[in-house]
Amino acid sequence: MTLASILIVDPDIKSRSQIAYGLRELGHDVSETHDAGSALAAVRVKKPDLMVCDCALPDLAGVELLSDVRGSDEFRAMRVLMTSDRSKSDDVVSALKSGADDFVGKPINMQEFLARVDACLRRPANHTESRQVRAGAITVDTVGHRVSVGGNFVSLAPREYRLLLFLLSNQDRVYSRKQLLLHVWDKDSSVGPRTVDVHIRRLRSLLEPFECDGYLQTVRGSGYRFSLTV
Amino acid sequence: MTLASILIVDPDIKSRSQIAYGLRELGHDVSETHDAGSALAAVRVKKPDLMVCDCALPDLAGVELLSDVRGSDEFRAMRVLMTSDRSKSDDVVSALKSGADDFVGKPINMQEFLARVDACLRRPANHTESRQVRAGAITVDTVGHRVSVGGNFVSLAPREYRLLLFLLSNQDRVYSRKQLLLHVWDKDSSVGPRTVDVHIRRLRSLLEPFECDGYLQTVRGSGYRFSLTV
DNA sequence: CGCTATTGTTTCGGTTTTGTTACACGAGTC
DNA sequence: GACTCGTGTAACAAAACCGAAACAATAGCG
Numbered sequence: 001m002t003l004a005s006i007l008i009v010d011p012d013i014k015s016r017s018q019i020a021y022g023l024r025e026l027g028h029d030v031s032e033t034h035d036a037g038s039a040l041a042a043v044r045v046k047k048p049d050l051m052v053c054d055c056a057l058p059d060l061a062g063v064e065l066l067s068d069v070r071g072s073d074e075f076r077a078m079r080v081l082m083t084s085d086r087s088k089s090d091d092v093v094s095a096l097k098s099g100a101d102d103f104v105g106k107p108i109n110m111q112e113f114l115a116r117v118d119a120c121l122r123r124p125a126n127h128t129e130s131r132q133v134r135a136g137a138i139t140v141d142t143v144g145h146r147v148s149v150g151g152n153f154v155s156l157a158p159r160e161y162r163l164l165l166f167l168l169s170n171q172d173r174v175y176s177r178k179q180l181l182l183h184v185w186d187k188d189s190s191v192g193p194r195t196v197d198v199h200i201r202r203l204r205s206l207l208e209p210f211e212c213d214g215y216l217q218t219v220r221g222s223g224y225r226f227s228l229t230v
Numbered sequence: 231m232t233l234a235s236i237l238i239v240d241p242d243i244k245s246r247s248q249i250a251y252g253l254r255e256l257g258h259d260v261s262e263t264h265d266a267g268s269a270l271a272a273v274r275v276k277k278p279d280l281m282v283c284d285c286a287l288p289d290l291a292g293v294e295l296l297s298d299v300r301g302s303d304e305f306r307a308m309r310v311l312m313t314s315d316r317s318k319s320d321d322v323v324s325a326l327k328s329g330a331d332d333f334v335g336k337p338i339n340m341q342e343f344l345a346r347v348d349a350c351l352r353r354p355a356n357h358t359e360s361r362q363v364r365a366g367a368i369t370v371d372t373v374g375h376r377v378s379v380g381g382n383f384v385s386l387a388p389r390e391y392r393l394l395l396f397l398l399s400n401q402d403r404v405y406s407r408k409q410l411l412l413h414v415w416d417k418d419s420s421v422g423p424r425t426v427d428v429h430i431r432r433l434r435s436l437l438e439p440f441e442c443d444g445y446l447q448t449v450r451g452s453g454y455r456f457s458l459t460v
Numbered sequence: 461c462g463c464t465a466t467t468g469t470t471t472c473g474g475t476t477t478t479g480t481t482a483c484a485c486g487a488g489t490c
Numbered sequence: 491g492a493c494t495c496g497t498g499t500a501a502c503a504a505a506a507c508c509g510a511a512a513c514a515a516t517a518g519c520g
Contacts, residue, residue: 089339096345102332109319112333115326126353144457145404145449153460157477158451194497195479201498220487220496387466424508425468431509450476450507467516477506485498490491 004049004121005029009039009065010083011058015106019052019083022110023117036060040068043075050120055084055091063091063098070099077125081117083108101126135168136228138212149210156206159184163199167216167226176223200224234279234351235259239269239295240313241288245336249282249313252340253347266290270298273305280350285314285321293321293328300329303362307355311347313338331356363398366458368442370395379440386436389414393429397446397456406453430454 006023010016011034020030031046033039036057043051051069055062062082069075079101084091086105095103101120104113133140137150145161147154156164163184167175175183177193185191204213217225236253240246241264250260261276263269266287273281281299285292292312299305309331314321316335325333331350334343363370367380375391377384386394393414397405405413407423415421434443447455 089342092339092342093345096349100349102349109322112319112322115323119326119330119332123356124354141402143404144402144455145452159478191478192480194481197497198479198499201500204498218497389467421467422469424470427508428468428510431511434509448508461520463519465516465518467514469512469514471512472510473508474510475506475508477504479502479504481500481502483499483501485496487494487496489494 003027003029005046006050006052007039007042007046007048008032009036009051009053009057011035011054011056015108018108022114026114036065039065043069048078050079050081050117052081052083055082055088055095063094066095066098066100079120081120133165133168135171135226136212136215137210138168140165140168149207149212154206159199160203160206164203172225172227174219174222174225180223233257233259235276236280236282237269237272237276237278238262239266239281239283239287241265241284241286245338248338252344256344266295269295273299278308280309280311280347282311282313285312285318285325293324296325296328296330309350309355311350363395365398365401365456366442366445367440368398370398379437379442384436389429390433394433402455402457404449404452404455410453
């Protein structure tokens with residue numbers, strides 16, 4: 001990643017333009033915003049490789065913006081380098097703990113800053129997707145598309161997999177057949193509601209050898225629910 | 231990585247013991263050395279997860295020790311955090327450029343230091359462009375573009391090689407045909423998705439004599455995956 | 461230029477998956 | 491207890507999907 005798209009979030013025009021200048025010198029594609037709101041908008045549009053963000057923003061703490069980004073599936077992989085006044089030494093710790101890739105104190109030493117930016121971009125993305133969804137003995141590896149129950153791999157048909165994953169990620173909630181069709185089947189598919197029953201049954205019989213079939217619960221008159229408690 | 235094995239390389243007893251104390255407080259397994267020579271020996275024996283190394287060593291520049299480590303296949307993955315007197319501002323840049331994972335200036339702010347150590351350990355190993363990629367009996371030499379299975383060299387066509395290497399370096403992940411086309415074929419090439427099937431098949435038949443064809447797994451409805459576990 | 465290795469396409473056939481339907485069962489209600 | 495509605499179960503047929511193989515196009519090489 002030699003040339004990157006970088007977003008600077010800093011309310012202070014002076015340091016913002018100083019940073020922007022240094023990065024543009026190196027050929028990076030730089031955008032600038034002054035608060036968290038416009039930063040989020042810019043992130044959605046530009047999908048930058050790196051966000052350089054000050055800890056003190058007018059509308060939201062920089063660390064909270066960071067948490068927001070790390071919490072979203074879509075932008076979790078984006079690198080984030082936080083900055084802050086050197087006097088506020090707590091910021092370093094809280095920024096790094098919240099998942100910042102690096103931190104640079106102000107006033108900025110441009111040589112160091114650029115070296116750290118480079119290092120950030122060179123590194124493989126850190127905060128990768130959350131892989132596993134778990135419930136009791138059941139584990140679903142969403143990246144490897146694998147399901148294991150009590151350590152044994154269980155092979156599921158595609159639709160069974162999607163159904164189980166959906167129910168597992170939304171435990172303790174009842175879904176009507178119609179709702180399940182909406183979420184697990186294609187939105188426009190015209191499939192009879194009894195189809196859901198059949199798939200629930202198939203899932204149950206697959207989970208039965210491990211005594212996990214009870215987690216798929218029928219709610220008479222309403223639909224189905226996944227829950228560990230009876 | 232909550233508890234780590236950490237090696238401190240610093241000629242100055244004071245800062246060395248200060249650092250060691252802070253790390254031990256957190257429960258890490260800490261060793262100490264004072265120069266590059268004993269550091270290399272210690273690295274070989276202890277295989278630490280992280281080396282904290284000062285830039286000014288009596289027998290060798292800290293940055294050169296870093297380069298040595300990064301140059302070896304065996305220890306490339308070790309994290310390295312460099313330290314140096316804050317006045318010597320060049321050190322930051324040269325350390326990061328040489329592949330340090332992070333840098334902290336002295337005098338050390340212990341809170342910041344520990345947060346940065348944590349961040350280092352949390353991150354996936356960075357400098358992993360190792361010469362060899364391995365999985366089970368399969369070894370891919372990325373420099374010599376050679377593949378051996380159980381000691382026997384296997385000759386692969388270019389595309390087969392790229393496909394195998396890609397899947398091997400991303401084990402246990404399912405890739406759709408589209409994704410594979412994106413990664414293994416050229417980004418804009420308009421190639422039919424079934425082409426992937428054919429290449430998977432060819433790879434399988436090449437691996438079959440060594441009973442490794444099972445590692446290339448079909449995930450019905452989703453794509454393919456390389457995995458050592460069935 | 462001609463040969464060969466590589467690469468992509470297509471077709472065919474078998475298997476798995478999937479939705480439907482028919483029927484049995486069982487809980488709740490009167 | 492009998493009736494009814496909703497659900498469980500099993501069998502079946504259609505559709506989707508993948509593996510295998512044959513074939514065509516292309517590139518590389520002498």
